[in-house]
Amino acid sequence: MNKFSVDLTNCDKEPIHIPGKIQSHGFLIAINKIDFTITYISENTSDYVSTPAKNLLNQPISVLSNHFSHEPDFNIENLLKLGVIRKSFDAISPYPIAINEKPFYLIINTSVNDWLLEFEPVSLQYDIQSLVGRSASAMLQGKSVSALLKGAATEVKKLIGYDRIMIYKFLDDGHGEVVAEEREDHLEPFFGLHYPATDIPKQARELYKLSLTRLIADVNTDDSPIITFNETTALDLTNGSLRAVSPIHIQYLKNMGVYSSFSISLIANGELWGLIACHNYSSKFIDYKAREGAKLIGEILSSALEYRQEEENSETVELFNNTANVLSEHLNRDKYLIEALTNYDKTLLNVTHGTGVAIVFENELKTIGEVPDDESIWDLVAWLKDNSDESIYYTHRLSEIFHPAKKYKDIASGILACSLSKDPVEIMIWFKPEQISTVNWAGNPDKPVTAFVDGLASLSPRKSFETWSEVVNNTSEKWMPEEITSVLRIREIIVAHINKKANEIRLLNEKLQSAYEELDTFSYTISHDLRTPLTSIKTYAELMLKNKTLDDKGKNMLDRIINSANKMNFLIKEILNLARVGRSEIVFETVNMQSLLAEVSAEVWSAFKADNAELILGQLVDLKGDKTMIAQVFTNLISNAVKYSSMVKSPKIEVSAVIDGGETIYAIKDNGMGIDNRYYDRVFELFKRMENVKDIEGTGVGLAIVKRIVERHNGRVWFESKLHVGSTFYVAFKNK
Structure with a gap:
């Protein structure tokens, strides 16, 4: 690779879980899980104990008790063993201790081979449970998702006092949007701004799922290195609160003018939905209990988000289900499928939020709403047949995939197609129009590459956060999961109806075939049996005609009998021919x-x-x-x-x-x-x-x-x- 070939994926490769440093507002000691000796220690530990930090390496854990408390019953080893028995340190952390007669919290977490002992000062003294309870109650007053998010931003600001609180939602491609905000009046609004995915790279998003809060107390302080006698293995700080921050991210915050940041993860349905991102424009430390209170707000919000979103989704689902039930009734009642689906107040169009729909069935095309012309639809059907083997296909950027669609992108930039049959092609296609929108980015989303004097290249975080607008076209509103589910359901109903009709036709054909065969047999039998008496009638009439005593009137009557017999014989012969064809x-x-x-x-x-x-x-x-x-x-x-x-x-x-x-x-x-x-x-x-x-x-x-x-x-x-x-x-x- 060329030495200048540096791209944004470098951010994703940065080993942020093993930085080798911690933030200096606290200190860290790692204890080996097997022999309870000190394996790693932050250099700034020396600021809190009466001996150089490196002298504590490889020492038993018991040496710490004398340094951190004058309480005779304080024993860190017993705390660790208690956590092991309980299989969790949640009930132990934070453990209050005194260091140099100042209050500290001891927070215990696990690493791969070690226990992490993190010591932080206590900065706030208030009834956190009462505050969180009131905040959660106020936040949950919001009946919609947007109102809920706005309420959450307001309550978190009251709780921790940061200058700006943003609710930051991750979108499908990883980039984020500020969907709610609470700020000091003198600050410019960030609401509605978009941030590129590289601002919060992939591995950072993964850590946000594991560690639900993240504090950066002061971007201008130096981090404290972690020292160890085991130089070959870095200490995994995934679960640590003091873990140092990527230098790129620190510079990013400095470029924004932010001195302190705090984030709370929002998890919905097991995935990272977004963050409560908090910025302060001066250094600000909030202690463990305050962070835990804010985390609880985030957890309550995460649950409420799932509930509110499901509630809103269920209304959509109910609407679509009602449409499916009505169409099912039409299919059961009507003779022709297309008429049942298109000729009433509720039609195929109501199965999604699309603005037009086309159905091709038995080589007939029927459309409702705003759709492309017939020729374009047939071309699209042919393309779908050749390019999709699935029963359902959808996109919100059709013209970028199927170039002929550019001429009707204003009507159909998005399609949701559902196949009923491959051969012959029978298909339903819903359309959504182009939705031209302006995305406001917080600065140009492309990070510049900076070349240094030594010829090496490195990534530099964005320096400009002035609003940078991008016009997005050739795309429609995306298809919701509920719309796709609705289409699959109506497909089931239609296919079941077609199969039912086919079975009815098969049974009817069997009955017709049976009746046809019976009629053939009857016709053949009757026609054959009629020929014998008819022959007798004709023969006796011809014999009587030879009687010389008959007058002209009698002869005329016998002639008429013979002619009628001949006609009847010809008719019987024809019926026999017809019956013979069937047999x-x-x-x-x-x-x-x-x-x-x-x-x-x-x-x-x-x-x-x-x-x-x-x-x-x-x-x-x-x-x-x-x-x-x-x-x-x-x-x-x-x-x-x-x-x-x-x-x-x-x-x-x-x-x-x-x-x-x-x-x-x-x-x-x-x-x-x-x-x-x-x-x-x-x-x-x-x-x-x-x-x-x-x-x-x-x-x-x-x-x-x-x-x-x-x-x-x-x-x-x-x-x-x-x-x-x-x-x-x-x-x-x-x-x-």
């Missing part, structure tokens, strides 16, 4: 359409005696399917073309095929009488015949047979027609 197995093969159509057309021309009709065969493409069934399709369609064009002077029937994508589409076109558009929806129904063809013989079964055969081949059938001009019927078969 027969399809045998797929390649059908030579050139040959098949030659046979079909010859048969039709012979049956209808259509010598004057012209047949034009265009391109003929072979089909994949059941040869017998396909022959029946073209027989019925060509027969209809011949039959319904027989009234025109020059009947013309054209048959041709085209390949379109994965289908082969045949067209059978005639120039006959055409179909009235009033009857378009009845063309393929069983036994339905048009008013204008009543004089032409037919049963109304042929086209129903065509439709069933084509659908059994997974194909399609449709038509185009114009009255007195002609009709074109299309059948499409899949190529594979």
